[in-house]
């Protein structure tokens with residue numbers, strides 16, 4: 001049997017939960033919006049010092065991902081998504097509405113992230129930014145930031 005060691009520090013802090021909705025109006029069909037500042041602001045507002053932040057978008061044609069905010073890389077991602085899941089692919093969902101490619105790209109990217117919160121902030125790497133991927137815009141989009149932890 002594996003030797004599992006539990007440690008809870010500090011031992012007496014009360015767990016709390018916080019939720020914030022972020023609204024983003026996107027400006028084009030496909031767009032990667034850097035929402036790092038808004039998410040960091042939500043974590044600060046929560047007052048939680050140590051815990052976890054869940055960043056979630058409640059749509060079927062958006063995505064959430066972490067990476068470097070660099071223009072060339074964002075263009076590369078757009079091209080790779082187009083290559084993997086072309087706009088026109090004879091998709092069955094296009095018989096219902098005409099955005100199957102956007103749904104499929106959302107499935108590939110995923111719609112949430114879980115990140116550690118320490119010392120009241122997100123533990124982001126030096127080159128990491130948080131992105132909302134608009135895949136069927138322009139539209140109004142929502143992102144939820146749920147923070148769970150202790151003071």
Ligand code: ZN
Pocket residue numbers: 093097098099100103
């Ligand atoms: Zn659809």
